[in-house]
Amino acid sequence: EVQLVESGGGLVQPGRSLRLSCTASGFIFRDYTLSWVRQGPGKGLEWLGYIRSEIYGGTEYAASVKGRFRISREDSKSIAYLQMNRLETEDTAVYYCVRGNSMARPGAYSYYYMDVWGKGTTVNVS
């Protein structure tokens, strides 16, 4: 079964750091982009950033977390990480790890979509 399981959430004080983990199973982890998406209490979805597959490499971040959050991966263990520094109360949310997939579009940029979601881990900054 294709699965993503987040861990590492909890209660943390403002200004402190926290590292979330995302453990994958059921697919070839190194071949996929991995995103992190969060959802504040009663709010919508916010894409935080992604780390590309081994072949393409590199990361992209949303402006709201760039410079504070860092995404990394250990393909040998099928784990992705979200390192969160200088946490703020506004970072309180459920954090989802999400697999990215793509469909080729001839002569143009591939269609990218997020097809497998973990159940999420809750971070409470207080």
Added chain:
Amino acid sequence: DIQMTQSPSSLSASVGDRVTISCRASQDIVKYLNWYQQRPGEAPKLLIYAASTLQSGVPSRFSGRGTGTHLTLTIDNLQPEDSATYYCQQSFGTPYTFGQGTKLEIK
């Protein structure tokens, strides 16, 4: 950043009805648009990608249309399990952005 605006923010419909949710982008996103369903207490689930391609396992009563700046999600023959919040998301460029969500209630 590309802004995504959904309408309506919420709606109520009956079993068997057809509903359409609109998603407008602040710039042309061609067909780089995905739709997700989120039931209460659950993680989002991919319904449609590339504006109109149904994700495997999703019932055919879900359909997506449109291109450019105005795209839609239609649900035919509404079922009780369709009660959820629906989000559109553009993948034309990073940062990927979501609409604010449309909450669908089944009467």
